[in-house]
Amino acid sequence: MTRQIHAATVVGALRAVATEHGQVPAILDGADRLDHATFWQQAGQVARRLRSLGVRNGDVVALAADRTAGLLVGLVGVLRSGATVLPLDVTYPRPRLMMMLQDSGARIVVGHGHTVGPFTAEGREAVILAEAVAAEPVPAEDELPDPHPGDGCYLLYTSGSTGGPKAVLMPHAGLANLVRWQARTSGVGPGSRTLQYGAISFDVSLQEIFSTLATGGTLVCIDEEARRNPIRTWELMIATGVERIFLPYVGLQALVMVADDIPVERSALREIIPGGEQLQCTKALRELLLRMPECRVSNHYGPVETHAVTCHPLEADPERWLSLPPIGTPIPGNRVHVLDEAGREMAVGEIGELYVAGDQVSYGYWRRPDLTAERFLPSPDGDGGRMYRTGDLARRRADGSLDFLGRADDQVKIRGFRVELAEVEAAVSDHPEVAACGATVAGDEGIDRFLVAFVLPRPGFVADTVREDLRGRLPGHLVPEVFHVVDALPQLPSGKLDRRGLRLLAERETAADPR
CATH class of the missing domain: 2.30.38.10 (Luciferase; Domain 3)
Incomplete structure (x- = not known):
């Protein structure tokens, strides 16, 4: 059953869950299990350690941890201390992480012993999760107060796609509004299982984490190696009874590509929530959902500066889906x-x-x-x-x-016609011989520009056959002139399609083998 959330912050919501559903699992991490009461208590130990180091409301505290239960304990611990959390994806290049630390002014880094070491230079202190949670428990009367809704909740750096990386500061009230809405609409409640799939530096991960914990649900951890392997991701979801997954479209593509080899009928998955980039309803995606009639897809949209702000639930019948579905209408509280x-x-x-x-x-x-x-x-x-x-x-x-029609500052024109790359990708991906596609342009500005499609093929793929099919369905300027077969499409650390990487790949291929 769904749980109504009335707390003004996600911290307040987790406090209520720890009291009302304390014995329900909060985290499943392999053989390890933390119930909500224990999870809340351990996060409190981290918070008290931070307060003892002088952390106060409004300070920025960095979090650098592996994809384990400790990452989640540390995340909530930082917020319970009143600080604003700066999540660091430890798979990022070290120079970029150091830039974030310096720019944010964070003087404390929370994490594991092996993850925080590189970041304790320049006078920064480390809080080791294992040491903090092992400290002597504090009596309940010394409970930490909840942060104020207007306090900073998290600091996330943009990808830099519109310039240099810069950090967005979101207050608790913004995340709480999103989580309250998600709790009302997702149909999940105490014990419902959600995969902790999102990278911690990707804002969707916070929606995923807190909309689960705040309803008494259970987060199922997945390590980085398994997360990057769609077959292992499916195996973990089936084995642990995962009912919900949030992920970018490229991540969804990867799961769809291997679905023919997976007994998805045994999956408990009931909700797929793509976000972060344009959703494309390919033939392969429709086929997957026809095999899982109880599963629903909800398309979310929102930049880092606002988090998810619109939603479009797709119809129950996948055959009726548009190739490029709408991003929907605003969630309550947004316009x-x-x-x-x-x-x-x-x-x-x-x-x-x-x-x-x-x-x-x-x-x-x-x-x-x-x-x-x-x-x-x-x-x-x-x-x-x-x-x-x-x-x-x-x-x-x-x-x-x-x-959604793409970026205003990244428009593509071919022979004077405006081209929506997502429309091209959706049309190519809808061919039965194509599993996924990333499209870009190559050549000089003007009449020499042409479309290039990078294709993850299905059995029987022949470029000329796909091209001729597209010519019967699309205007000529939307048909790629060149097809390249690849093993994988370039991705950003968040899992989104790396369009800059795609352009660079097209430039290299064109230089090596011009038309």
């Missing part, structure tokens, strides 16, 4: 505007830039008032609030939902 360059609202069917206002608009960019003023503008809603300029293009449908 969206589709505006032209003069700030006027666009009519239904007209393309404009997408702006987001409401409860989940973050505080802006950490220590970057110039960029914050540029992207966070006064809301036209008359409430004195702000809206975030996403840089994404969208159009409103007659039913009020939104179509």
